[in-house]
Amino acid sequence: MKSRLLIICIAAFLVSCTNINKILKSSDYNYKLQQADKFFAAKKYNQAQLLYEDVFPVFKGSPEFERIYLNWAYCHYYQKDYLNAENIFKGFAESFPNSKSTEEAEYLRAYSFYKQSPRVELDQTPTYKAITFLQTFMQKYPTSPHHREASDIIASLEDKLELKGYKAAELYYDLGYYNAAAVSASELLFEFFDSDKADQYKLMVIKSRIKYADNSIADRQLERYDQVLNECADFYDRYPDSPLGKEVDRFKKQAENNLKTLRNEQTEKDAE
Numbered sequence: 001m002k003s004r005l006l007i008i009c010i011a012a013f014l015v016s017c018t019n020i021n022k023i024l025k026s027s028d029y030n031y032k033l034q035q036a037d038k039f040f041a042a043k044k045y046n047q048a049q050l051l052y053e054d055v056f057p058v059f060k061g062s063p064e065f066e067r068i069y070l071n072w073a074y075c076h077y078y079q080k081d082y083l084n085a086e087n088i089f090k091g092f093a094e095s096f097p098n099s100k101s102t103e104e105a106e107y108l109r110a111y112s113f114y115k116q117s118p119r120v121e122l123d124q125t126p127t128y129k130a131i132t133f134l135q136t137f138m139q140k141y142p143t144s145p146h147h148r149e150a151s152d153i154i155a156s157l158e159d160k161l162e163l164k165g166y167k168a169a170e171l172y173y174d175l176g177y178y179n180a181a182a183v184s185a186s187e188l189l190f191e192f193f194d195s196d197k198a199d200q201y202k203l204m205v206i207k208s209r210i211k212y213a214d215n216s217i218a219d220r221q222l223e224r225y226d227q228v229l230n231e232c233a234d235f236y237d238r239y240p241d242s243p244l245g246k247e248v249d250r251f252k253k254q255a256e257n258n259l260k261t262l263r264n265e266q267t268e269k270d271a272e
Contacts, residue, residue, distance in 0.1 A: 020047045029058045033068070040071050049075035066096055070105065077108060086112035107146045110134045114153050120164045127157050162192045169204055178215065182208035199235070199242040206231045206251050213255070222262055228255040 023035050036051035052072040059065045073088035089109035093102050110133035116126040134150045141147070165188035172181035185204040192198065209231055213224035232252040236245070 020050060023051060024054060029055050033059065033064065036068075036071075040075065043078070045075040045078045049079070066099060066101075069095065070101055073105065073108070077112065080115070082112040082115040085109075086116075103141050103144060106133075106140070107137055107144065107150070110137050110150070111153075114157065117157060117160065120160055120167065124161060124164060127160060131157050158192075162188070162195060162197075165191065166197075166201065166204075169201075169208070173204070173208055173211070176215075178208045178212035182212060199239040199244050202231070202235050202238065203244050203247060206235065206248060210251050210255055213258070218262070222259065225255045225259045225262070228252075229259075 023032055026032055032051050033055050036048050036055065039045075039048035039051065049072065052068055052075060056068060056072065059068055069088075069092045073085055073092055076082075076085035076088060086109050089105045089112065092099075092105045093109065096102055099105075110130060113126050113130035113133055117130055118124070118126065131154055134154050137144070138147055138150050144150075165184065169181050169184035169188060172178070172184055182205050185201050185208060189198060189201040189205065192201070195201070206228060209224065209228045213221055213228060216224050229252060232248050232255070235242070235248050239245070242248075
């Protein structure tokens with residue numbers, strides 16, 4: 001049964017390829033456009049795309065050109081070819097700024113960047129672009145029906161960037177690059193100061209700073225333990241009700257004890 005179904009699918013594919021090749025060979029561009037529209041209506045977007053691309057330069061400037069341009073963009077979009085869809089929606093919006101479809105095209109351009117947003121471990125350039133274009137869209141079209149969806153997408157993308165930042169700080173810490181971990185966590189805190197995890201990021205700064213001080217040469221330890229105490233004081237000021245306060249207390253006490261020991265050692269050296 002499965003082999004028969006496979007044979008049917010292959011046969012249908014070959015017939016489809018034969019048909020599209022015959023259409024592409026035709027010199028009648030009105031016929032090609034008619035067939036492209038039929039494929040598009042039947043949701044056969046690959047075939048429609050090929051035909052729209054073929055007739056695109058011929059109908060440029062004609063009354064049909066706007067529809068051809070937009071359908072061509074949709075063909076890429078519906079096939080999840082978001083890289084090309086974004087670029088074509090951009091071209092459509094620039095070519096037809098006054099079209100009733102321009103708002104939708106600009107939204108789908110931004111949405112195409114969102115669909116290109118990769119796993120959190122990878123480079124997030126498309127994520128930043130998606131946020132920028134969605135924010136621009138919301139400012140330009142404040143009454144758009146996509147406004148709520150755009151806002152929700154931005155929030156989800158910002159959550160991804162926040163998670164990436166925390167994972168970066170955590171990785172630096174696990175690898176023993178404590179200064180880099182502290183800097184990374186501080187940058188994360190600066191960018192997402194209103195996050196409900198902000199106290200966790202501040203704790204990461206403190207943990208990293210004390211580890212950095214522990215592993216520093218003796219001449220630099222005094223100033224670096226002092227920095228830990230400054231970070232602890234800032235934590236208490238910012239997050240007085242945080243449940244992480246007890247853990248901060250432990251690091252504060254550790255830094256104070258280490259400073260006391262270092263100063264006693266320095267006093268003994270000076271007395272010799």
